[in-house]
Amino acid sequence: MQHEPAARLIQALKRTGRRRIPLDQLRKEFAAACPELAEQADRRSRLAQLLQSAAASGEIVLPLGKRSWDRTGGMPLPGFVVLAGPTPPRIPAVAPGYSWHPLLGFAASERNRLRLEAARCINEWLKSDPDLSLNVPIKERSLEIFGDEKRLDRLRAGSDHLFGRLSLLSLGCRICPIPLPFEAGPAAALGKPILIVENNDTWVSFSMWNRSAARLSAVAYAGGGHAKSLAYDETFIDELIGRLQAQALYYFGDIDPAGLRIASRAAQRRAWRLALPLQPAPSLYTWLLEHGTRTPLEGNERVADEDLAWLPPDIRSSVTALFASKQRVPQEALGTRVLMSAHVSDWT
Known part of the structure; x- marks a missing residue:
């Protein structure tokens, strides 16, 4: 099979501006980019072969799950494809040598990115030398630290400690129970x-x-x-x-x-x-x-x-x-x- 039609199809897919392209649009782009193949009786097989060729060359990623494939006639076709692109370098949540507040010293060994990012936000807030003399409701403190009044409540996961180590009391806040009439x-x-x-x-x-x-x-x-x-x-x-x-x-x-x-x-x-x-x-x-x-x-x-x-x-x-x-x-x-x-x- 010639590689040139596959290249034309990939260029057409890139011009859509989308990364995930559903099967309906694949068919339309195939018809426009490769009319000499799309007008053939075996066009389904031709499209399937082009997509397999593009996947083999790393241009697109095909779905893995069986449910994501159309098997209603002849050669299976993917329900969608994802255009491959350069993977951007992942910026570390915390730079090497980052200085942790004594209350969060344990976070230096944390490997979960989401927990580490949350710990860093709290750390930056603690480094600003906030007034902890007044114990405030947890949602007020959460809004102050994260700009999200519910974030601390999610992080505590039903406990009165964050990450199992940092007490809410040390952040000058408390859980406020729903009032009973x-x-x-x-x-x-x-x-x-x-x-x-x-x-x-x-x-x-x-x-x-x-x-x-x-x-x-x-x-x-x-x-x-x-x-x-x-x-x-x-x-x-x-x-x-x-x-x-x-x-x-x-x-x-x-x-x-x-x-x-x-x-x-x-x-x-x-x-x-x-x-x-x-x-x-x-x-x-x-x-x-x-x-x-x-x-x-x-x-x-x-x-x-x-x-x-x-x-x-x-x-x-x-x-x-x-x-x-x-x-x-x-x-x-x-x-x-x-x-x-x-x-x-x-x-x-």
């Missing part, structure tokens, strides 16, 4: 327990009751099991405990498998972190079992043993019997009317 109790309730309530309406009733009862340092809203629920917000609980000097943390929700799961899994996560335990509010759950309105338990969800074990021992058998009868008790039964009229001795 809450209403603080009166000043007289400072230091008393915090109650987290599963559903919005019950949260409103307890907050209103607590304004005069002053039995709780705060009433917080867990999110009702929605996507933005307790598991998403719970790290804010620790801040709330510190602010209000609370010595105990209670939870009150629906008596159904979903309600128990939300609470018990949050309690488990807090136990793993050795945080203040999340306990069931025993008197509230007992009142709900004894006086609450029972409604049908829909669906086939069953309560897990570990979720049931989170409840006080003296009501577990009653809850098991409740679920066996395909019933549940929504917490809204213990609402404003009950709270305002009943003699409340100890809700927790």
